[in-house]
Amino acid sequence: MQSQTSAQQPVQLPAGIRLIQNQHGRDFLQIDHPAVSARIAMEGAHITHCQPSGQGPLLWISSDEPELPGKTIRGGIPLCWPWFSNTRAGPAHGIARISPWQLTAVSSNADQVSVRMSLANSLIAQALPGEKWQLDVEFVLGSDLMVTLITRNMGEEPQALSQALHSYLPVSGIDQVMVQGLESCTYLDQLTGHLQIQQGPVRFTAETDRIYFNHSGEVRLIDANKQVISVQREGSDSVVVWNPWIEKSLRLSHFASDDYQHMLCIEAANAGPDARILEPGETHRLSSRITRDAADNSAV
Incomplete structure (x- = not known):
């Protein structure tokens, strides 16, 4: 990653935060703060890296991801808006992750960095x-995200x-992890179209693509190496759990054949029956807080 300054800075940036371009000319906000290092692509408002001090990375990104301008990024947290998946005509997962965003505010204190970005109204209208x-x-970045x-x-x-906040989380080996917090929850298996009830923790032995409904509680990713990553959501009664496994991995762009072994998506969502109707003037906030348990915060 090159450290040259990219386009004119739209807001005053605190010390340790700067706009950069990678070798391909894609613009990023680079954050190097005593509490956290992070990187957010201006295109898509796509956070690709977040690592609190003394911890392992909170997010995963593909080893085959070139981060080219004009292309979606495989990893981090793509913003799926204003539709999830292919539920409407147009680009998969909506327009937010493929659009240029405006940086509107950045602040920091001893413990964290706060970043706010906006999608231009003219772009949305078009x-x-x-x-x-x-x-x-x-984005609020510090000891967690x-x-x-x-x-x-x-x-x-x-x-x-x-x-959805399409969060890619790192794992040491997908067949050695489990997800707790979804027990007895109803989910739609998007591979079969059938509704099922989760029995015990979620484990992974094949391609998994599920939307869990009527659930707003904490979800915990337990790794075999005793790493624990928790996902807490607000404004979300649905959560997506996804891993492409072997066969689908070969069809995905910017995805190495063995990348499926090292990632799992646990996504705060408003999907399926949890889709919302916003009345005129109404505001909805969808949040995801990603945390490593303090007792399990060594690097992955």
Whole structure:
């Protein structure tokens, strides 16, 4: 990663925070703070790296990801908005992750860094004719990571919203981890289209693509090496759990054939029956807080 300054800075940046470009010309906000190091792509408002001091990375990114301008990034936290998956016509997972964002505020103190970014109203109007939205994202980075998508209906009619914070988490080996907190929860198996009930912790022996419903509690990723990553959500009654396994890995862009072994997506979402209808003037906040347990915070 090169450290030259990219486009003109839109806001005053505190010490240790700067705009950079990678070797391909993609712009990032680089954060080097005593409490945390992180990197956020300006295109997509896509956080690709977050590592609190003294801990392992909270996010995973593919070993085959070149981070090219104009391309989606495999890893980190893609922002799926204002629709999840292919539930509407247009790009998969909506327009937010493929659009340029504006940096509107950055601040820091001894413990954390806060970043706020906005999607231009003119861009939303062009991409979504007839819809009027205001969209912001907030990142709070320190001993943990909190990401919040803030959506406001700026129109005069109700508008439909589905979304997700598509968080890629690191694991030492996918067949040696389990997910706790979803026991007895109903989920849609998106591979079969069937509803099922989760029996015990979630374990992984094949491709997994599930939306768990009516659930707002903490979800914990337990690794065989005793690492524990917790995901706490707000404004979300659905959670997506995804791993492509072997066969699908070969079809994914920017994804090495063995990358499936080292990642798991646990996503705060408003998906399926948890999709929302926002009334005129209504604001919805979707948040995900990703934390390593203090007792298990050595590097992965």
